[in-house]
Amino acid sequence: MAKELTSRAENYSQWYNDLVLKADLAENSAVRGCMVIKPYGYAIWEKMQAILDKMFKDTGHYNAYFPLFIPKSFFSKEASHVEGFAKECAVVTHYRLKNDPNGKGVIVDSDAKLEEELIVRPTSETIIWHTYKGWIQSYRDLPILCNQWANVVRWEMRTRLFLRTAEFLWQEGHTAHATSDEAIEETRKMLDVYAEFAEKTMAMPVLKGVKTPNERFAGAIDTYCIEALMQDGKALQAGTSHFLGQNFAKAFDVTFTNKEGKSDYVWASSWGVSTRLMGALIMSHSDDNGLVLPPALAPNQVVIIPIYKKDEELALIKSKALELKEELNKLNISVKIDDRDTHKPGWKFAEYELKGVPVRIAIGPRDLENQTVEISRRDTLEKFSLPQEGLATKVKSLLDDIQQNIYNKAFNHRKENTRTADSYDEFKTILDEKGGFILAHWDGTAETEEAIKNETKATIRCIPLDQKTEIGNCIYSGKESKGRVIFARSY
RNA sequence: CGGGGUGUGGCGCAGUUGGCUAGCGUACCUGCUUUGGGAGCAGGGGGUCCUCCGUUCGAGUCGGAGUACCCCGACCA
Numbered sequence: 330m331a332k333e334l335t336s337r338a339e340n341y342s343q344w345y346n347d348l349v350l351k352a353d354l355a356e357n358s359a360v361r362g363c364m365v366i367k368p369y370g371y372a373i374w375e376k377m378q379a380i381l382d383k384m385f386k387d388t389g390h391y392n393a394y395f396p397l398f399i400p401k402s403f404f405s406k407e408a409s410h411v412e413g414f415a416k417e418c419a420v421v422t423h424y425r426l427k428n429d430p431n432g433k434g435v436i437v438d439s440d441a442k443l444e445e446e447l448i449v450r451p452t453s454e455t456i457i458w459h460t461y462k463g464w465i466q467s468y469r470d471l472p473i474l475c476n477q478w479a480n481v482v483r484w485e486m487r488t489r490l491f492l493r494t495a496e497f498l499w500q501e502g503h504t505a506h507a508t509s510d511e512a513i514e515e516t517r518k519m520l521d522v523y524a525e526f527a528e529k530t531m532a533m534p535v536l537k538g539v540k541t542p543n544e545r546f547a548g549a550i551d552t553y554c555i556e557a558l559m560q561d562g563k564a565l566q567a568g569t570s571h572f573l574g575q576n577f578a579k580a581f582d583v584t585f586t587n588k589e590g591k592s593d594y595v596w597a598s599s600w601g602v603s604t605r606l607m608g609a610l611i612m613s614h615s616d617d618n619g620l621v622l623p624p625a626l627a628p629n630q631v632v633i634i635p636i637y638k639k640d641e642e643l644a645l646i647k648s649k650a651l652e653l654k655e656e657l658n659k660l661n662i663s664v665k666i667d668d669r670d671t672h673k674p675g676w677k678f679a680e681y682e683l684k685g686v687p688v689r690i691a692i693g694p695r696d697l698e699n700q701t702v703e704i705s706r707r708d709t710l711e712k713f714s715l716p717q718e719g720l721a722t723k724v725k726s727l728l729d730d731i732q733q734n735i736y737n738k739a740f741n742h743r744k745e746n747t748r749t750a751d752s753y754d755e756f757k758t759i760l761d762e763k764g765g766f767i768l769a770h771w772d773g774t775a776e777t778e779e780a781i782k783n784e785t786k787a788t789i790r791c792i793p794l795d796q797k798t799e800i801g802n803c804i805y806s807g808k809e810s811k812g813r814v815i816f817a818r819s820y
Numbered sequence: 821c822g823g824g825g826u827g828u829g830g831c832g833c834a835g836u837u838g839g840c841u842a843g844c845g846u847a848c849c850u851g852c853u854u855u856g857g858g859a860g861c862a863g864g865g866g867g868u869c870c871u872c873c874g875u876u877c878g879a880g881u882c883g884g885a886g887u888a889c890c891c892c893g894a895c896c897a
Contacts, residue, residue, distance in 0.1 A: 333858095357889090414897055452897065486821090486895050493896065547897050569897095636856050675857040682857095693856055703856075 334683075336617050341561040342489075345612060349490045352620045352684050354607065362488040362495030366604070369684065372628035374498065374607060378478065380530050380625070381500065381602070384522050390474045390502060395456050397479075398447035403455035407580035410454070413547025417484035419449040449482040454548065454573070454599055457503045458581040465505060465595060468587050472515070473505040491608035492565075492820050499603035505595045507587060509574070512596035513551075516572040519600040520553045523568040531606065532623040532736035533557050533613045534743050535567055536766070536815060538791025543775050546599075550574040556790045556815065558743045559612040562764025564790050564817035567609050570600035608820075614708075614735050620685030621707055623735055624728040629665040631657060631724060632686045636674045636693030643668070646692050649717070653690070653702070656721040662728065682707060687731050688724060708735050749813065753804045756816070760787055766817050770810035772803035781805055781816070790815045 334351060335343040349355055354370030366374065382392070398421060405411055425441030428434075450456065457475070464470060478500045488494050502519060506512040520537055527535045535555035545552040549571040557567045578584070578594040587593055614621040624630050633653065635646040647668055654664040665686075667677055674691065681689055691703040702720065705712045708731050715723055746765030750756035759767055771777060771789065782788050796812045803810050 361889095410897085417895070454897095483896075487891095487893095488896095545897090549897090552897095571897095634856095638855065670855095673855050673857095673859065675855080675859080677858085678856095679858040691856065695856075 334617060334619065337560065344617075345608075346490065348611060348615055348619060354611070354620075355490050357490070360495075362485055364488075364490050364494050364496075366498075369628065370607065373610070373622070373626055374604060376626045376628065377526075377530070377606060378500075381522075381526055382476075382478075384526060385476050385500075385502065388518060388522060390476045390504075392478065393475045394477055394479070395453050395460060397450055399450050399453075399456045401446045401448055403459060404448065406455065407548050407576055409576065410548035410580070413545075414451075417486070418451050419482045419484055421447040421449065450479070451481055451483045452599075452601075453477065453479070453481075453501055454503065454577055455581070458577040458583060458597070461503075461505055461595070462581050462583045465583055465585050468507045468585055471505055471507045471585060471595065472511065474502075474515075475504065476500055476502040489608075489820075491604055491611070493605075497604045499601050501601040502599060504598045505578075505583070506598070507585065507593075507596070509596050512574075512598050513572050516551070516553060516570045516598040516600070519598070520555065520568075520570040523555050523570065523600070523602060526602075527555055527557065527567055527606075527609075528736065530623065530625045531610050531613070532625070532732055532739060533567070533609060534736065534740045536791065536793055537795075538793045538815065540569075540791055541775070541778055541789050541814075543778050544788065546571045548573060548576050549599075550576070553794075554791055556766075556817075557609055557613065558746060558766055558817070559609070559820070560742065561612075562746055562818075564766065564815075564819040565605075565609050565612070566790070566819065567606060568600070568602040571598060573597035573599060613739050615685065618679075618710070619683030621735060622685035622687060624687045624732045627685065627687050628663070629686050630662050630728055631664045631688045631690060632677075632681045633664060633666045633690045633692065634674055634677050634681075635666075635668050636691055638694070642694055642697075645697055646694075649692055649697065653717070653720060657724060660721050660725045662721070662724060678705075682710075687728060690724075706731055708738075750804060750816075751801070756787075756804050757785060760785055760816075760818065764818060766790070766815050768813040769804045769816055770799075770801040770812075771814045772806045772808035772810055774806070777803060777805045785818075787816045787818050790817050790819060 334347045337344045352369070353367050355364045355366045358365045404414065422443055423437050423441045424443055425438040426435040427438040429436045461473060464473060480496055480498050482496045485493050485495055504512070504515050506515065524535050524537050527533045535557045537553065537555055540552040540554055546569065551572040553570045554566055555568045557565050559565055575594040575596055577597050583595045584592050585595055610626065611620060614623070633650045635643060635650060637643040637646055650666045654666060657664045678689065685707060687707050689705040696702050700717050701714045702717055703712060704715050706727060746763065747768065748759050748765060749768045750759055756767060756769055778789055792814045799812050801810050802808065
C-alpha cells in the first residue's frame with residue numbers, strides 16, 4: 330500500500346488532511362498559511378466556477394474586476410465594518426527593494442515608504458462602493474449586479490487546507506439597488522442560488538438561515554447563510570449572502586436621484602462562496618478509500634482501464650476503449666483512458682478510487698471474448714459486468730444514480746444527526762456524545778449565545794428560514810422563546 | 821501572543837549511557853519474471869542529520885541561542 334489513508338473513524342482531521350494531500354488536490358506552500366492548489370484540485374474548482382458563473386449570469390449578473398489593494402483609510406469609513414472587522418490583514422508599507430549593502434540579497438528600501446498603507450483586500454465592499462459612487466447618479470443607473478472572481482487574504486492564526494487559508498479564491502457579488510425590497514430580494518435570491526448549487530451540483534444538503542447579530546458580517550443588516558453538516562458531526566458555513574442596507578452607500582456617499590426627483594442612498598447586497606466549498610465537498614462524501622466526487626463535478630466522470638498480457642491484446646482493447654469513449658462523449662460524459670504501461674491495473678484501481686472518479690470501466694481479454702466490460706461505481710464500490718452493446722446510456726443513468734445516491738446518503742446523515750434538545754444538560758450530552766445539528770430554544774440575547782459558546786464551543790449556526798413558530802423556554806436562561814434555532818460545533 | 825511537541829535521503833520514521841562506514845519502510849533508477857485489486861526477486865543512486873555557538877579525543881546524540889513547522893488556546897468579516 331503506497332498511499333494508505335488514515336481512517337475516518339480514527340482521526341477525522343488527519344484523514345481529511347491525508348486525503349487532500351494524497352488525492353493531489355492541494356498542499357501547503359512555502360508561504361505561511363497559503364496553499365498550492367494542484368492541477369487535479371483546480372480542475373474541480375474550475376468546474377464549480379463554471380457552473381456557478383452560469384447561474385450568476387442566468388440571474389442577470391455580470392463579471393467585473395476591482396483592485397487587489399485597498400487604501401487603509403477606506404476601512405475607517407463604515408463604522409460597524411471597522412468595529413467588527415478582524416484586523417488580521419496583510420499590509421503593504423513599501424513599494425521598493427534594494428540590494429543589501431551589507432550582504433547578499435535584497436532588503437526593503439526604507440526610502441520607499443508609502444504615504445498611506447495599502448491593505449491586501451480581505452473582502453472588497455469598501456473599494457467597490459468607492460467605485461460605485463462614480464457609476465451611480467440616477468435610478469436609471471440601477472440596479473448594478475456585479476460579481477468578481479478574485480483572491481482575498483486574511484491573516485488567519487491557524488489555517489487548514491481549503492477550510493481556512495490565509496489566501497483563498499472566491500467570488501464576491503456586490504449589488505446596488507434603488508429600494509430596500511429589491512436589495513433584500515437579491516440577497517435571498519442569491520442564497521437560493523447557493524443552496525441549489527450545493528444540493529444539485531455538490532450533492533450536499535444545506536440549511537438556509539439567518540445569522541444572529543453576533544455572527545453577522547460587519548456592516549450588514551442581515552447575513553443569510555447556507556450551513557452544511559460534515560461527516561464528523563461538525564457544521565460548515567458554505568456560503569453567505571448579506572443585506573447591507575444603506576450602510577456602505579452612506580459610508581461612501583453613494584446617492585441617486587429617484588423617480589420623484591429626490592435624492593436617496595443606494596441599497597446594497599453582497600454574497601460569496603470560496604474554495605472552502607472544496608473542503609465541504611471532500612468532507613461530505615469521501616471515505617477511507619479516498620475522495621468521492623459527485624459526477625457533476627468530477628473532472629473525469631469515467632476512467633477506462635485496459636487489462637492485458639500481450640501487446641496484441643492491448644491493441645484490441647484500446648480500439649474498443651476508444652469506441653466506448655466516443656459513444657460516451659456523445660452523451661457529454663468525460664472519459665479518460667489510462668493505457669499507461671508504467672502502472673499495473675490494481676495500482677490504477679486504487680489510484681482512481683483515491684481520486685474519486687465516479688465510474689470505472691475495466692476491459693480485459695475476458696471482456697473481449699464475452700463482449701462485456703466490468704463496471705465499478707465509486708460511491709458503493711460495487712462491481713458488475715455489462716454488455717458493451719448500449720453501454721453509454723447505461724453509464725449515463727448510472728452517473729445520474731450516483732449523483733442522487735451520494736446526495737441521499739448525505740441527506741440521511743444530516744437527518745440522523747439533527748436532534749432537538751429541551752434542556753441545557755440534554756444539549757451538552759448530545760453535543761459531546763453525538764455532535765450534529767441541535768435544534769433548541771434560545772432567548773434571543775447575545776449574552777446567552779456568548780455564554781453557550783464559551784461553555785460548550787457550540788455556536789448558533791443560523792435561525793432557519795423555515796423555522797416553525799413554537800413557544801418554548803431558552804435552554805440556557807429559561808426565558809421565553811418563539812422558535813428553535815440551530816446550534817452546532819463548527820469548522 | 822500564551823502552553824506543549826517536532827526538525828535525520830522525495831515522503832514516513834528509527835537511531836541505546838556521546839563511539840567506529842547514519843539506518844529502515846516507501847518512493848525513485850536498471851534487469852528479468854509479472855499484469856482481473858496498490859506485483860516479486862536481484863542490483864543501484866540519493867544525506868551540509870534545521871542553523872549558529874559551545875562542551876569533548878570524538879556530537880545526529882549533551883548544553884545554549886536562533887529558526888521553521890505541527891498540536892492545544894486566543895482569532896476566524
